[in-house]
Amino acid sequence: MSATISQSQPAGTAPDANPAVSPAETDLSARVLLLLFLSAALWLVGGSVLGLISSLNFHKPTLFADCAAFSYGRSHPAAINALLYGFAAPAGLGVLLWLAAHLGQAKLTGIPLVILGWLLWNVGVTLGVVGIFLGDNTGHEWLEFPRYASAFLFAGYLPIGLAGLLTFKNRQPGPLQMAQWFILAAFFWFPWIFTTASLLLVIWPVRGVMQSVVGWWYMNNFGNVWLVLMGLAVGFAFAPKFAKAPLYSRDMGLFTFWSLILFGSWAGIPAAAPVPSWIPAVSTLGAFLMVAAILATFLNLTKTLRQADRHAVRTIPELFIPFGVLAFTVASLMAVVSQPIAVSVVTNFTWFIPAQQEMLVYGFFTMTMIGAIYYIVPRLAPVAGTDLLLGKASFLLCAIGVLFYVVPLAVGGIIQGSSMNDATVPFLNVVKGSLMAIRGSTLGELLMILGNAIFLLNLILMLFRFFKTSTTVFLAGANKTVGVGA
Amino acid sequence: MSAETKSRTASPQPVETSARGESMPIWLVSVFILTAFAGMIYVAVHGGWFDPLVYPPFADIQHVDAWTRPPALGDGIKKGKVVFEANCAVCHTSTGAGSATTGCPPLDGSEWVLAQGPNRIIRIVLNGLAGPIEVKGGKYGGGSIQMSAVGAALSDQQVADALTYVRASWSNKGKGAAPVTPEQVKSIRDKVKDKTGFWSPEELLKISDKD
Numbered sequence: 001m002s003a004t005i006s007q008s009q010p011a012g013t014a015p016d017a018n019p020a021v022s023p024a025e026t027d028l029s030a031r032v033l034l035l036l037f038l039s040a041a042l043w044l045v046g047g048s049v050l051g052l053i054s055s056l057n058f059h060k061p062t063l064f065a066d067c068a069a070f071s072y073g074r075s076h077p078a079a080i081n082a083l084l085y086g087f088a089a090p091a092g093l094g095v096l097l098w099l100a101a102h103l104g105q106a107k108l109t110g111i112p113l114v115i116l117g118w119l120l121w122n123v124g125v126t127l128g129v130v131g132i133f134l135g136d137n138t139g140h141e142w143l144e145f146p147r148y149a150s151a152f153l154f155a156g157y158l159p160i161g162l163a164g165l166l167t168f169k170n171r172q173p174g175p176l177q178m179a180q181w182f183i184l185a186a187f188f189w190f191p192w193i194f195t196t197a198s199l200l201l202v203i204w205p206v207r208g209v210m211q212s213v214v215g216w217w218y219m220n221n222f223g224n225v226w227l228v229l230m231g232l233a234v235g236f237a238f239a240p241k242f243a244k245a246p247l248y249s250r251d252m253g254l255f256t257f258w259s260l261i262l263f264g265s266w267a268g269i270p271a272a273a274p275v276p277s278w279i280p281a282v283s284t285l286g287a288f289l290m291v292a293a294i295l296a297t298f299l300n301l302t303k304t305l306r307q308a309d310r311h312a313v314r315t316i317p318e319l320f321i322p323f324g325v326l327a328f329t330v331a332s333l334m335a336v337v338s339q340p341i342a343v344s345v346v347t348n349f350t351w352f353i354p355a356q357q358e359m360l361v362y363g364f365f366t367m368t369m370i371g372a373i374y375y376i377v378p379r380l381a382p383v384a385g386t387d388l389l390l391g392k393a394s395f396l397l398c399a400i401g402v403l404f405y406v407v408p409l410a411v412g413g414i415i416q417g418s419s420m421n422d423a424t425v426p427f428l429n430v431v432k433g434s435l436m437a438i439r440g441s442t443l444g445e446l447l448m449i450l451g452n453a454i455f456l457l458n459l460i461l462m463l464f465r466f467f468k469t470s471t472t473v474f475l476a477g478a479n480k481t482v483g484v485g486a
Numbered sequence: 487m488s489a490e491t492k493s494r495t496a497s498p499q500p501v502e503t504s505a506r507g508e509s510m511p512i513w514l515v516s517v518f519i520l521t522a523f524a525g526m527i528y529v530a531v532h533g534g535w536f537d538p539l540v541y542p543p544f545a546d547i548q549h550v551d552a553w554t555r556p557p558a559l560g561d562g563i564k565k566g567k568v569v570f571e572a573n574c575a576v577c578h579t580s581t582g583a584g585s586a587t588t589g590c591p592p593l594d595g596s597e598w599v600l601a602q603g604p605n606r607i608i609r610i611v612l613n614g615l616a617g618p619i620e621v622k623g624g625k626y627g628g629g630s631i632q633m634s635a636v637g638a639a640l641s642d643q644q645v646a647d648a649l650t651y652v653r654a655s656w657s658n659k660g661k662g663a664a665p666v667t668p669e670q671v672k673s674i675r676d677k678v679k680d681k682t683g684f685w686s687p688e689e690l691l692k693i694s695d696k697d
Contacts, residue, residue, distance in 0.1 A: 288525030292518035
């Protein structure tokens with residue numbers, strides 16, 4: 001590790017003594033991130049196929065009736081966790097590491113740390129998914145990996161997070177750019193919430209209903225804070241990049257940041273939760289306090305993007321990332337609206353909640369990260385004169401897919417909730433009534449699988465062409481041959 | 487070499503890394519203030535004033551009290567049955583008949599149970615009893631057969647409920663034995679707190695069964 005640091009900075013010098021590094025040199029030092037992106041894309045396709053398998057249980061309940069592993073109770077959490085820990089976390093961390101180096105005009109520091117963390121992390125995810133299929137599910141939503149897998153995740157995060165902080169530390173002096181605020185917070189947020197929730201739920205479980213409170217707290221922090229921190233880091237870094245113009249407002253960016261940090265983690269406890277009333281009530285207050293920040297983010301990023309030249313041809317990342325900004329706004333407002341008891345009495349325990357989560361995790365986060373990775377990978381593995389395969393089609397498949405998933409489930413969820421509250425409607429009719437919405441969502445899942453598969457295919461093709469044409473030695477040579485890639 | 491010279495000249499920051507100083511529009515500031523205000527009103531209406539006893543859908547503790555049924559006389563007997571079945575019925579049996587073979591005296595129709603006041607039976611439950619003891623004309627216990635201090639681990643309310651149940655069940659029902667209150671149990675528990683060992687029937691008979 002110390003060897004890596006000394007490559008970019010002689011021991012004993014202050015950080016501001018680092019010479020600024022050109023973008024090409026940064027990219028050359030960050031080639032290790034291709035590992036993270038490739039494994040993330042594999043898990044994205046794998047996880048979405050698992051998701052489809054779990055959905056098949058709705059359409060033909062007898063399909064896996066004799067196969068416990070593929071029953072909904074196992075295949076669904078396996079799919080969700082594969083997407084969250086297999087795809088979302090490494091993709092987000094990889095993009096953040098690249099951004100931390102790029103925005104700081106520094107090289108990526110701690111390459112061995114990244115490789116070590118990547119290995120441990122993926123061992124953890126593999127163990128966790130297999131563990132869920134074998135029935136070792138912990139029973140806590142979004143934290144279903146058994147504890148032997150969680151231990152690997154924690155051990156894997158530490159070196160990656162450390163590499164992130166070391167890279168961040170080597171940045172050029174000066175006031176932080178907006179995205180850098182989000183990057184730094186994201187590096188600290190995950191270890192905090194993951195260790196807290198794992199200790200309180202899996203290692204030394206708290207008693208009774210407190211488990212649910214911790215569980216809700218973790219889910220909200222993971223989805224509505226950590227993923228948002230990482231996704232908005234991309235938004236705040238890339239919107240000005242695409243527009244070739246400054247960010248619209250630094251004040252509004254800071255307002256978003258501090259609102260998220262201060263109030264973001266309050267929300268997420270449903271109004272009807274069987275806990276003392278003040279807990280969901282304060283949770284609702286936290287959700288309300290986020291409204292202005294959500295609107296400020298939307299306004300800030302769209303006004304930044306509007307500064308772009310209208311006649312310029314849009315690249316593929318310029319489709320994905322603005323879609324992510326829009327989906328962030330919709331998903332976050334859906335979460336706020338479904339929080340107070342007047343609405344929660346309808347939406348709670350219905351398909352509305354998974355619809356909101358999909359809008360956030362896929363519509364916002366995954367779309368944003370696919371866009372960022374499409375932007376970054378050709379720079380890490382440059383090959384002249386090649387274009388993305390079916391780039392626009394992949395965007396359309398993902399975008400239409402997520403809409404097909406979210407809209408029917410959100411509408412179906414509201415209908416489902418209203419009829420569940422109507423004592424004259426038999427419960428079985430309610431269940432049958434939601435089938436149409438589930439059919440729509442499964443169609444959406446199919447489209448998203450296709451989009452994800454094209455994404456994976458593109459990554460593999462880019463890497464293949466790069467290996468074929470490049471004379472540089474992959475990874476190992478990255479530091480010794482500074483300048484060749486430029 | 488060239489990389490070195492390039493990095494020296496790469497310092498000027500590209501325009502996209504800067505930010506304009508636009509301030510937040512006033513309508514958005516108003517949205518923030520209004521949503522914060524609405525959220526606080528929501529907490530005032532639905533938050534139960536931070537009382538740990540107020541659960542949804544109740545608004546405050548008065549609301550909870552108004553909707554909570556006051557304990558009726560029958561409730562103590564129902565709860566007492568649970569305590570009895572868990573702690574006493576193993577020996578005294580669920581029908582209160584006891585068992586001559588195990589040396590455990592009956593509670594059904596027992597003159598000790600049906601005494602005017604519960605002073606003696608509370609003591610038996612709290613500290614235990616070493617026999618032999620005469621109940622309904624028969625001799626029970628003695629030697630190694632003793633009743634342990636079962637009530638030591640139970641609350642005043644549980645002891646009172648169990649005794650109330652015993653005094654109002656089987657053929658004891660309708661014999662006019664008054665319910666046992668937690669206050670009675672508490673006062674006796676305070677009086678016997680220094681006692682070591684079990685009661686003997688002789689010791690108990692010296693104590694008035696009723697205050």
